Amino acid sequence: MLTRKIELLVGVFVAIAIAAGLMLSLYVANQGISGDQETYQLKAKFDNIGGLKVRSAVKVGGVIVGRVADIRLDDKNFTPVVTLDISTQYRDLPETSSVAILTSGLLGEQYIGLQPGFSFEGIDVLEDGDFIEDTKSALVLEDLIGQFLFSKSKE
Amino acid sequence: MVNKLISLGRATLDKFAAMGRATYMLFGALIAVPQPIKNTPLFIRQVYVVGVQSLLIVSVSGLFIGMVMALQSYTVLTDYGAEDSLGPMVALSLLRELGPVVTALLFAGRAGSALTAEIGLMKATEQLSSLEMMAIDPLRRVIAPRFWAGFVSMPMLALIFSAVGIIGGKLVGVDWLGVDEGSYWSVMRSSVEFSEDVVNGFIKSLVFALVVTWIAVFNGYDCVPTSEGISAATTRTVVNSSLAVLGLDFILTALMFGL
Numbered sequence: 001m002l003t004r005k006i007e008l009l010v011g012v013f014v015a016i017a018i019a020a021g022l023m024l025s026l027y028v029a030n031q032g033i034s035g036d037q038e039t040y041q042l043k044a045k046f047d048n049i050g051g052l053k054v055r056s057a058v059k060v061g062g063v064i065v066g067r068v069a070d071i072r073l074d075d076k077n078f079t080p081v082v083t084l085d086i087s088t089q090y091r092d093l094p095e096t097s098s099v100a101i102l103t104s105g106l107l108g109e110q111y112i113g114l115q116p117g118f119s120f121e122g123i124d125v126l127e128d129g130d131f132i133e134d135t136k137s138a139l140v141l142e143d144l145i146g147q148f149l150f151s152k153s154k155e
Numbered sequence: 156m157v158n159k160l161i162s163l164g165r166a167t168l169d170k171f172a173a174m175g176r177a178t179y180m181l182f183g184a185l186i187a188v189p190q191p192i193k194n195t196p197l198f199i200r201q202v203y204v205v206g207v208q209s210l211l212i213v214s215v216s217g218l219f220i221g222m223v224m225a226l227q228s229y230t231v232l233t234d235y236g237a238e239d240s241l242g243p244m245v246a247l248s249l250l251r252e253l254g255p256v257v258t259a260l261l262f263a264g265r266a267g268s269a270l271t272a273e274i275g276l277m278k279a280t281e282q283l284s285s286l287e288m289m290a291i292d293p294l295r296r297v298i299a300p301r302f303w304a305g306f307v308s309m310p311m312l313a314l315i316f317s318a319v320g321i322i323g324g325k326l327v328g329v330d331w332l333g334v335d336e337g338s339y340w341s342v343m344r345s346s347v348e349f350s351e352d353v354v355n356g357f358i359k360s361l362v363f364a365l366v367v368t369w370i371a372v373f374n375g376y377d378c379v380p381t382s383e384g385i386s387a388a389t390t391r392t393v394v395n396s397s398l399a400v401l402g403l404d405f406i407l408t409a410l411m412f413g414l
Contacts, residue, residue: 003196003200006199006200006203007199009203009207010199010202010203010206010207012207013202013203013206013207013210013308013311014311016210016315017311017312017314017315019318020311020314020315020317020318020319021311021314021318023318023321024250024314024317024318024321024353025349025353027340027344028246028250028318028321028343028344028347028353029344029347029348029349029352029353064345
């Protein structure tokens with residue numbers, strides 16, 4: 001009788017632990033784009049990537065469609081090249097699309113905003129490994145202040 | 156001078172000898188032909204003693220730690236208008252650090268000391284020798300089920316701790332301080348990574364479970380069989396396993412989340 005009670009309580013304990021594990025994996029952790037999903041790669045050259053990091057989000061209109069896979073310097077003209085992993089769900093981005101490095105909120109982390117371009121006759125779709133030509137670099141606060149002071153002093 | 160060196164050498168040799176005995180004991184207890192029918196009831200009984208009976212203290216501490224963390228971080232985050240980051244703040248600190256570490260410390264105090272005292276008293280009252288007289292290996296009959304029970308229970312307790320703590324954070328943050336419920340969960344979900352945070356926290360708690368349970372059963376098995384010896388062994392269990400957990404936590408964090 002005592003053993004049955006102990007077995008019951010141990011069973012309850014294990015069930016609670018499994019419930020906690022499920023809660024943590026399904027409810028707390030993201031199941032979104034985490035590398036397990038199928039992705040294809042796009043590349044983009046920037047003048048300045050600011051505080052962008054590997055695994056930063058790539059968003060279209062605020063929706064996460066991929067993550068930054070790799071950041072390296074082009075060894076010929078020394079511009080940063082950012083490789084993006086985009087979910088294959090979003091396959092048909094036209095080659096007129098543009099990317100910009102944006103900041104979420106005033107102090108938030110930086111992410112890549114992808115702006116899909118218009119697609120009409122004669123415009124191809126971006127394939128795996130293609131470069132996105134139209135890029136806007138990160139805003140660097142020091143540069144902005146410098147420009148502001150420069151334009152003030154000219155007045 | 157020479158005497159000092161001699162005592163230093165003796166202390167070092169004693170430490171190494173103890174480590175050797177601990178390893179020998181662990182392998183003696185674990186390397187065996189599995190006998191599920193005979194050993195499962197022993198194991199389940201120990202899971203009850205070690206795991207189920209620690210459930211209350213672990214979940215209550217988890218709840219309060221989550222609540223305190225939400226309360227404290229809210230006051231700072233609200234200065235920057237970043238109350239939305241309360242969810243990830245609570246969830247990440249619990250999953251990565253506080254869940255495994257605090258559970259291991261509580262487990263050392265609640266279950267580890269009890270294991271040491273129990274095994275130590277068995278040794279002092281010559282129950283272990285009696286088992287050997289009856290041709291029963293005390294390592295397999297007494298040590299192995301306790302070790303496995305601790306090793307299995309503690310990661311589960313750590314999971315429960317983190318889950319309850321996140322709920323506690325939600326109670327204070329959302330229901331009391333008025334952070335938006337949707338953003339509490341969704342911002343948390345967008346910054347907690349399953350393979351990164353949940354799995355690494357779980358690996359941490361597995362390592363801590365191994366270390367704490369090992370120290371606890373070894374100190375009991377190796378204690379001086381007197382009442383003072385048992386009390387010293389119990390103290391040693393709590394002190395050594397707490398220090399080991401805190402030190403290992405730094406190393407594991409540096410390996411997992413460093414750079």
